[in-house]
Amino acid sequence: MTLISFIVAMWMTSLAVPCLSSSRTIYLARITAFGGSYNASGMVPAEDLAIEHINTRSILSGYTLAFTELQKINCDRTAAFNAFFSSFPFVNEVKRTNVIALVCCGCSVATEAVAEISHRWNISQITGSVYSDALSDRTRFPSFFRVFPNSGGLAFGILSVIKYFNWTRVLFLTQQESLFIKASNDFKHRANGLNLKATEYQFSSDQNNFTSIINTYFDTQLDYRVIVVNTYSDVARKILCEAKNKKHPKYVWIIYGWYTEEWWTSRVSQGTVNCTDEELYSFLDRALLVSSIPKSIEPDKATISGFTAKQIEQQYEERRMNGGYISFIASEAAYDSIWAIALALNKTAAQLNTNGTGCEYLSGTLNITLDNFTYDNARLACVFKNNLASTNFIGASGNVTFDSKGTLVLSLAQVLQYQQGQKVYLGYSDYKNDLGFIAIGNQTIQTIYPGGVPSDGTPRNMTSTFLSGIVYAYYTVASIGVLLTIGFGAFNFYFRERKIVKITSPALNYFILVGVLMMYIFIFINMMQATTVQTIRTTCILKQWFSICGYVLAFGTILAKMWRINYIVRQTHPLKLLPKDWHLMIIIMVITGIAALVLLLGSVVPKLTPSPQLIMDKEMGTYQEEGSEIQVHRYIYTCNNDSSPSYYWFILLETYLGVLQIVGIVMAFQSRKIKVAILNDSVYVGALIYISSIATAAIVLTNYGLDGYLNVKECLISGAYFVLATAFLGLVFIPKAISLYRDPMGENIFKSTDDGIAAGENATSTKMKEKKHLQMREDSKHQQQQQQQQQQHSTTTTTTTSSSSSSSTSSSTSSSSS
Numbered sequence: 001m002t003l004i005s006f007i008v009a010m011w012m013t014s015l016a017v018p019c020l021s022s023s024r025t026i027y028l029a030r031i032t033a034f035g036g037s038y039n040a041s042g043m044v045p046a047e048d049l050a051i052e053h054i055n056t057r058s059i060l061s062g063y064t065l066a067f068t069e070l071q072k073i074n075c076d077r078t079a080a081f082n083a084f085f086s087s088f089p090f091v092n093e094v095k096r097t098n099v100i101a102l103v104c105c106g107c108s109v110a111t112e113a114v115a116e117i118s119h120r121w122n123i124s125q126i127t128g129s130v131y132s133d134a135l136s137d138r139t140r141f142p143s144f145f146r147v148f149p150n151s152g153g154l155a156f157g158i159l160s161v162i163k164y165f166n167w168t169r170v171l172f173l174t175q176q177e178s179l180f181i182k183a184s185n186d187f188k189h190r191a192n193g194l195n196l197k198a199t200e201y202q203f204s205s206d207q208n209n210f211t212s213i214i215n216t217y218f219d220t221q222l223d224y225r226v227i228v229v230n231t232y233s234d235v236a237r238k239i240l241c242e243a244k245n246k247k248h249p250k251y252v253w254i255i256y257g258w259y260t261e262e263w264w265t266s267r268v269s270q271g272t273v274n275c276t277d278e279e280l281y282s283f284l285d286r287a288l289l290v291s292s293i294p295k296s297i298e299p300d301k302a303t304i305s306g307f308t309a310k311q312i313e314q315q316y317e318e319r320r321m322n323g324g325y326i327s328f329i330a331s332e333a334a335y336d337s338i339w340a341i342a343l344a345l346n347k348t349a350a351q352l353n354t355n356g357t358g359c360e361y362l363s364g365t366l367n368i369t370l371d372n373f374t375y376d377n378a379r380l381a382c383v384f385k386n387n388l389a390s391t392n393f394i395g396a397s398g399n400v401t402f403d404s405k406g407t408l409v410l411s412l413a414q415v416l417q418y419q420q421g422q423k424v425y426l427g428y429s430d431y432k433n434d435l436g437f438i439a440i441g442n443q444t445i446q447t448i449y450p451g452g453v454p455s456d457g458t459p460r461n462m463t464s465t466f467l468s469g470i471v472y473a474y475y476t477v478a479s480i481g482v483l484l485t486i487g488f489g490a491f492n493f494y495f496r497e498r499k500i501v502k503i504t505s506p507a508l509n510y511f512i513l514v515g516v517l518m519m520y521i522f523i524f525i526n527m528m529q530a531t532t533v534q535t536i537r538t539t540c541i542l543k544q545w546f547s548i549c550g551y552v553l554a555f556g557t558i559l560a561k562m563w564r565i566n567y568i569v570r571q572t573h574p575l576k577l578l579p580k581d582w583h584l585m586i587i588i589m590v591i592t593g594i595a596a597l598v599l600l601l602g603s604v605v606p607k608l609t610p611s612p613q614l615i616m617d618k619e620m621g622t623y624q625e626e627g628s629e630i631q632v633h634r635y636i637y638t639c640n641n642d643s644s645p646s647y648y649w650f651i652l653l654e655t656y657l658g659v660l661q662i663v664g665i666v667m668a669f670q671s672r673k674i675k676v677a678i679l680n681d682s683v684y685v686g687a688l689i690y691i692s693s694i695a696t697a698a699i700v701l702t703n704y705g706l707d708g709y710l711n712v713k714e715c716l717i718s719g720a721y722f723v724l725a726t727a728f729l730g731l732v733f734i735p736k737a738i739s740l741y742r743d744p745m746g747e748n749i750f751k752s753t754d755d756g757i758a759a760g761e762n763a764t765s766t767k768m769k770e771k772k773h774l775q776m777r778e779d780s781k782h783q784q785q786q787q788q789q790q791q792q793h794s795t796t797t798t799t800t801t802s803s804s805s806s807s808s809t810s811s812s813t814s815s816s817s818s
Helices: 002-014 045-057 078-085 108-121 152-163 178-190 211-217 233-243 277-283 307-324 330-350 378-389 468-494 507-526 533-569 581-604 642-669 677-705 710-732 734-740 757-761 761-793 802-815
Strands: 024-036 063-067 071-075 101-105 124-127 144-145 169-175 198-202 226-230 252-256 288-291 390-394 397-399 414-420 422-430 435-439 458-461 611-617 622-624 631-638
Touching: 002 468, 002 677, 024 045, 024 078, 024 108, 024 330, 024 435, 045 063, 045 307, 045 507, 045 802, 063 226, 063 330, 071 108, 071 761, 078 101, 101 108, 101 330, 101 468, 108 144, 108 178, 124 233, 124 330, 124 378, 144 330, 144 757, 152 178, 152 288, 152 414, 152 422, 178 198, 178 226, 198 211, 211 233, 226 233, 233 277, 252 468, 252 507, 288 397, 307 330, 330 390, 390 422, 390 631, 468 507, 507 533, 507 581, 507 710, 533 581, 533 642, 533 677, 710 734
Parallel strands: 024 063, 024 071, 024 101, 101 124, 124 144, 169 198, 169 226, 226 252, 252 288, 458 631
Antiparallel strands: 288 414, 390 397, 414 422, 422 435, 611 631, 622 631
């Protein structure tokens, strides 16, 4: 009976809660990157310090934590695989202690390689230093945790800094690793829609020569000034050495703040470069560092270990220096990652031999001690993983809690700067709450960049405008022209019944005055300082309408008048119907209507509508801004539309204007042959036509021959229209006003040739009077002949056919002689 009782007691003990013996040890495997593209060896003293604090505090009742043999690797996939399989007994025949969790690996490349397979052996993996967004994929990495944020905070931090300093151009030099590609893609996604141009150059991880990059993007037409080094620290070291003197204040370098301390030195980074450590360090002055490394914002507050974050940092530095390790920027996160494991194990120990854990559907058992964990015990691994996922404590890095993807919940990105040999904390950005860069303490733009914010290399594109003196001059003369036009309009109306004015068709003169007024208004529009594309497009259309319609209306009226003069004077027989003013008005409206129809097509058809385009200002050109090395490019807007339909439309419009000019020249040439003395003053009309022909030709040549010379071009065009408008006024109305002054009642209207176009217009009346006088003389002679015939018939008794013929012939001869 005693023996049976003893056996039963021993059996029950084997099923009981694990004995609280201090001899029970739970082992953790550890793989750490000591070189390659990233050196995370500084994590080791932080993790050892955490193990010491955990065991001293007896966090795990009845258990102690220990590491198996440290696996030192280079930061690459192959080395990580080899270390993983060397750390576990399921590969090696040598009997080893099973481990319940893996601390690996300090760099993204190696961590991804191991985390993708470690869960297959029911091993949870944790680290205190990796950014890769790929590790948030719970399908590929279901048992991975990190006391570290993903790269989203980095992209937002970089963007917030660029926006803070109003930079609009940035160059990303991206190493082709998932961490950096994801960071650049995230940056471009966040920058979408902003006034920001992000250019990226990607290169393979094994590239060693970066001369071509420097020659392409620096000191060239591209000339980027803000550069984000989106690489591991060893590659960054090579790039910066290759860049040599491309440093502050001309250039801004943005690097990651999670690089290992003194990463630029040959002692820390692998690979040889043609720069000394001192040269590289001086090169980094005023470089910006962006990171989302978890740091406690209350360093004097006690953590779960009983020590403050500041005390833990001091103990870490002492242990690090004694062990000869390099400093590690995320040592607090490495420290907290071990505490997360210990707390999860403590929760798991309390759930042994219980139900309701949610993992009952899995194979394995909870009726064992933690130190007896085996790789096929999926149920115990599930409980431990769930407890790790629910971790929540105050650690050296701040509040430690994981999101659903096993990533540390952190919303802040820190921004630091190298200033005269020291790393200075500038501020932070809150990317969870979409808050931009917030400077802390006394940090301002002036303290960050005492000499002024460096330029991003964007050439300053400035839109040139007219010189103010030219604008005021043309506005003045155009205003005078408008006043003259109004004055002559009043003159034409007031004296419309005077002979000198009346014979020149005052109703038609109003068409000339409206056309002249439109040309003066064109000068105002042409010199208008438009600033927006829509305003410029509207201005281009208005300039076409006012210039073309104004000119055609005035010139068409002159053509109509010249046609009437030529038509009447060249008739050899008396006219039964004299062309009236309303006939000429129809002609004027047809001439102007054709031009308006062509302009309407150019205003409503999209392919013909003027499209404002920026072209280089050839007057100002490109120059360097005084006090900086920034190129200033001067541009001007042009109304030209480069489409083929627009080109043909322009030919159509200019051809029509050319036809009008040819008709005018022909009429002016024919008018000079008129022998009637009173028409000699038609020389004024001819002069007007010649002036307009020269002016329109000059406008066309200037418009396309001086494209790019804003002030010269527009001065010549506005000047040409001013000459045209003023010529119409001067040659049509001024001679009329002078004649009216000399002969108010028009008594000598047919004796003077100083009436300008008035004399020309009088041709109709004069020619009609001459022809009517001749007709009356012929009728009188015919009556005299008939009377003579009757007298001869009464005195002669015998009349013969021959004598009658002779008498008739004599009469005809006499009539002809008379």
